[in-house]
Amino acid sequence: MKLITTIKEIREIVSEWKKAGKTVGLVPTMGYLHEGHQSLIRQAHAENDKVVVSVFVNPTQFSANEDLSSYPRDIENDLEKSHEAGASLIFHPEVSEMYPDGFNTYIEAFGVTEVLEGASRPTHFRGVTTVVGKLFNIVQPDRAYFGQKDAQQAAVIEQMVRDLNFPVKVVCCPIIREEDGLAKSSRNVYLSEEEREAALVLSQSLKLAKKMLEQGEKSAEKIKQTMTEKIQQEPLAEIDYIKIVDHRSLQDVAVIEAAVLIPIAVRIGNTRLIDNFVFGE
Numbered sequence: 001m002k003l004i005t006t007i008k009e010i011r012e013i014v015s016e017w018k019k020a021g022k023t024v025g026l027v028p029t030m031g032y033l034h035e036g037h038q039s040l041i042r043q044a045h046a047e048n049d050k051v052v053v054s055v056f057v058n059p060t061q062f063s064a065n066e067d068l069s070s071y072p073r074d075i076e077n078d079l080e081k082s083h084e085a086g087a088s089l090i091f092h093p094e095v096s097e098m099y100p101d102g103f104n105t106y107i108e109a110f111g112v113t114e115v116l117e118g119a120s121r122p123t124h125f126r127g128v129t130t131v132v133g134k135l136f137n138i139v140q141p142d143r144a145y146f147g148q149k150d151a152q153q154a155a156v157i158e159q160m161v162r163d164l165n166f167p168v169k170v171v172c173c174p175i176i177r178e179e180d181g182l183a184k185s186s187r188n189v190y191l192s193e194e195e196r197e198a199a200l201v202l203s204q205s206l207k208l209a210k211k212m213l214e215q216g217e218k219s220a221e222k223i224k225q226t227m228t229e230k231i232q233q234e235p236l237a238e239i240d241y242i243k244i245v246d247h248r249s250l251q252d253v254a255v256i257e258a259a260v261l262i263p264i265a266v267r268i269g270n271t272r273l274i275d276n277f278v279f280g281e
């Protein structure tokens with residue numbers, strides 16, 4: 001399993017692959033890979049001849065009050081997990097390779113970025129689109145894989161690809177869940193046994209919403225109210241947001257007539273968890 005650190009070298013390798021008629025899938029990550037990432041790599045492996053996994057803890061998506069240095073890193077584990085899932089190589093550049101002295105250009109999507117997660121992290125998505133745009137230009141993949149777990153990130157990247165005509169297909173892969181419904185996340189390790197149990201309220205509230213939608217409920221307010229009541233029954237849970245939004249524009253919807261995304265963010269003790277589902281796509 002190769003670990004490539006320079007843009008020059010990854011470009012040479014991908015160019016050889018392309019000359020040989022191979023298709024290339026890209027799975028952008030910040031490392032510390034887990035089963036969720038592996039499911040993206042497996043899907044990329046099934047749909048492309050070659051798979052590049054990028055491992056880069058991107059400083060531009062962290063704000064001044066977020067601790068970049070304490071972000072977990074384990075490149076040995078990343079190599080093993082990527083290999084297991086079928087990756088061809090890991091692209092693992094230094095910060096100075098991606099952002100050399102004098103770097104001063106950003107990609108920014110509007111509308112989809114100011115809401116939900118972006119409301120409390122105003123510069124976060126600008127960092128994400130900038131680094132993903134750079135990775136698209138460096139690797140030139142045919143397809144790029146993102147998790148539905150970070151639904152807003154996927155929507156922001158789709159918007160960027162549409163608006164800036166990147167010749168890449170964005171593939172959004174389903175949320176991987178534990179058997180009892182909890183969405184897999186690297187944050188789940190922070191949950192105590194009691195909190196782990198309490199965290200089930202996220203997927204349970206989404207299930208309730210799904211049932212109401214399937215039964216024909218069209219009022220976003222009524223669905224949000226039912227979800228709120230369900231989550232409030234759990235003493236360890238504190239709601240950050242429950243939203244019903246257009247699945248593309250991410251703007252609030254009052255009457256549900258087209259496809260909607262229902263994203264939620266809930267604190268369980270000190271751990272902030274997110275979950276979501278799309279209805280009617």
Ligand code: PAF
Binds near residue numbers: 028
């Ligand atoms: O989802 C992530 O891990 C990051 O936001 C991404 C897409 C790799 C960009 O740094």
